[in-house]
Amino acid sequence: xxxxxxxxxxxxxGGIAHYMGMMCKTFAKKHxxxxxxxxxxxxxxxYKKEQKDYESDTFKVDGxxxxxxxxxxxxxxxxAKKINKLSPDLVVFQWWHPYFAPCYQxxxxxxxxxxxxxxxxxxxxxxxxxxxxxxxxxxxxxxxYYIVHSKLDEVDLLSVKKDAxxxxxxxxxxxxxxxxxxEKDDARKILxxxxxEFVLLFFGLIREYKGLKYLLKALSIIKNKIPNVKLYxxxxxxxxxxxxxxxxxxxxxxxxxxxxxxxxxxxxxxxYFTATDxxxxxxxxxxxxxxxxxAYEFLKPVVVTNVGGLPExxxxxxxxxxxxxxxxxxxxxxxxxxxxxxxxxxxxxxxENEAYKFSWDRMNEILDEIVExxx
Numbered sequence: 001x002x003x004x005x006x007x008x009x010x011x012x013x014g015g016i017a018h019y020m021g022m023m024c025k026t027f028a029k030k031h032x033x034x035x036x037x038x039x040x041x042x043x044x045x046x047y048k049k050e051q052k053d054y055e056s057d058t059f060k061v062d063g064x065x066x067x068x069x070x071x072x073x074x075x076x077x078x079x080a081k082k083i084n085k086l087s088p089d090l091v092v093f094q095w096w097h098p099y100f101a102p103c104y105q106x107x108x109x110x111x112x113x114x115x116x117x118x119x120x121x122x123x124x125x126x127x128x129x130x131x132x133x134x135x136x137x138x139x140x141x142x143x144x145y146y147i148v149h150s151k152l153d154e155v156d157l158l159s160v161k162k163d164a165x166x167x168x169x170x171x172x173x174x175x176x177x178x179x180x181x182x183e184k185d186d187a188r189k190i191l192x193x194x195x196x197e198f199v200l201l202f203f204g205l206i207r208e209y210k211g212l213k214y215l216l217k218a219l220s221i222i223k224n225k226i227p228n229v230k231l232y233x234x235x236x237x238x239x240x241x242x243x244x245x246x247x248x249x250x251x252x253x254x255x256x257x258x259x260x261x262x263x264x265x266x267x268x269x270x271x272y273f274t275a276t277d278x279x280x281x282x283x284x285x286x287x288x289x290x291x292x293x294x295a296y297e298f299l300k301p302v303v304v305t306n307v308g309g310l311p312e313x314x315x316x317x318x319x320x321x322x323x324x325x326x327x328x329x330x331x332x333x334x335x336x337x338x339x340x341x342x343x344x345x346x347x348x349x350x351x352e353n354e355a356y357k358f359s360w361d362r363m364n365e366i367l368d369e370i371v372e373x374x375x
Contacts, residue, residue, distance in 0.1 A: 001031045001371075004083050006068070006107075007094030007119075009037045010060040011052040013263065015290040016121055020094050021059030022174055023119070026360040027367065034086060035064040036079065042099070043071055049236075049263075056266035058176050070103045080110035089115060090371060093143075096121040098135035108142035117145040117370070122287045123156035126209055136160055145370050149288045150309020167370045170313050173293040173358045177269045187274035191232075193258070198229045198339055201276035201300075203264075204291055206237045206244070211282035211305065213247055217328035218282070218335065220251040225336050231280075234260040234272050273298040278338055284325050286310050296358060301347040303334050313358075318350035 005024050008017040020035070027033050041051055067082060069075040083091060091111060093104055095118045108116055118140055124132055137160040140146070146166035148154050157164050188195055202215055212233070219231050237244065241261055248257055264272070273279070279295040279302045286308035293313075295302045302320035304310040316322045321334040356362060 001089045002086065003027055003031050003033050004086055004088040004091045005033060005035045005094075006091065006104075007037065008041060009035055009064055010057055011054050012037070012041060013051060013053045016094055016096055018059050018174060018266075019119075019121070019171070019290065021061050022172070022176070022360055023092075023363065024061045026364050030364060030368075034088070035061045036068060036083070037064050037066050038068045038070060039066045040069045040071065046099070053263070053265055058266045068103070070100060073102075073106060076103055076106040077110060080107045083107070084110075084112050088113060090117060091115065092117045092119060094119050094121065095123075095140070097125050098132045098139070101135035101139045104139050105142060108139075114144055115371075116143045117147065117367075118143040119147045120153050120157060121149065123148070123153045123160070126207075126285070126287075133160065140164075147366065147370070150312055152308045153287050165370065167366050169363060169366045170358055171288055171290055171293050172360045172363050173297045173355075174290075175297055175360075177266065177273070177294060177297055180270065182270055182274045184274055187271045190271050191258075191275050193230065193232075193275055194228075196228060198226055199276045200229065200231045200335065201272060201279045202231065202233045202235070202282075203272060203279065203294075204235045204289075206233070206235050206240060208240075209284045209286075211284045211325065212244060214326060214328045214331055215280055215282045216244070216247050216251060216253065216257075218332035219253050219256055221329065221332040222335055223253065223256050226339050229339075230256055230258055232258045232260070232272065232276065234264060236263050237261050269294065270298075273300060276300060277344070278303065278320075278335065280331075280335070281305065281310060282325070282331055283307055283310065288313070293358060296351050296354070299348040299351050301338065301351070303331065303338075305331075315350060315354070319347060319354060 007020045009020045024033050024035050068079050140161055146157055146164050148157055148168050149171050154168050222229050248254055279300050281289055281304045283305050288309035292302050302314055304314050304322055305325035306322050307325050311322045314320045314322055323330045323334050
């Protein structure tokens with residue numbers, strides 16, 4: 001099968017670019033894959049920060065054609081012609097935000113093939129806005145097949161296309177970050193973290209909906225029971241750092257916090273996950289998160305809140321813990337329980353047992369199942 005993949009890929013930043021890179025490489029094991037990415041993803045007035053990261057080419061897809069300008073209608077016609085010339089058996093679009101609706105709608109409308117699949121990372125955006133449903137519906141109705149990654153997105157997809165032919169699949173682990181097999185002791189030396197400290201990790205872009213404030217409140221409880229605990233906050237604060245520093249000061253937990261306020265390149269991911277004991281996702285809302293899969297790659301248990309698709313990828317008491325959202329006390333209790341039970345190997349074995357479910361080979365099977373047999 002000849003497959004054209006449309007979406008972000010190296011050197012673009014972020015989890016969806018990582019995802020598409022791995023999907024291209026995985027599908028290429030069985031199919032002919034051609035990647036089309038953006039020569040302009042977002043206009044600068046919409047996204048003022050650097051959109052690309054050249055430091056690591058881990059997710060590079062050789063032969064990618066950077067031909068799509070998402071803000072130029074004339075370009076969309078050109079891209080559609082390019083795809084038609086390739087005569088693909090299937091065109092796969094990565095979908096996560098209605099910003100791409102006009103671009104994708106025009107391209108899809110001009111394609112000769114109707115064999116179109118949308119990978120829905122989020123059916124609707126995290127931050128909703130007027131017209132997002134109409135834009136989403138108008139775009140996704142152009143598809144024939146769909147992949148979603150959570151029950152919430154399954155429901156949202158069916159709300160805009162009730163007869164959608166889809167498969168629900170967990171986000172696979174990337175299996176590329178744990179490259180040097182860095183030892184925990186060595187990772188902690190690099191980060192200047194003491195070997196006897198209990199280290200928690202909050203990783204990724206800092207956004208209000210990710211619930212960091214509840215983890216900070218939980219830490220003020222945890223420190224009384226686990227005095228040598230440390231929380232490592234690693235990610236771009238997006239201009240909100242002062243807000244969180246005030247919370248930290250008010251809670252008197254400055255001595256229990258380590259902060260790396262920056263976008264983390266792919267090559268630096270390993271040291272943070274290797275050094276930690278547990279990864280925390282105290283989200284207020286979510287569809288899913290690739291952070292869980294990165295944690296599993298390093299055999300690290302996670303604590304997630306019972307929102308969106310997060311509880312679907314965490315076996316409570318086996319690969320981590322699931323707690324209610326907006327609840328610092330229960331979040332803190334779960335973390336204390338992990339350290340008190342002192343059974344790290346139990347969690348590692350359970351994560352290892354789930355490995356095939358989170359494999360990219362399984363994603364290849366899902367593609368064949370949906371195209372050949374429906375749902």
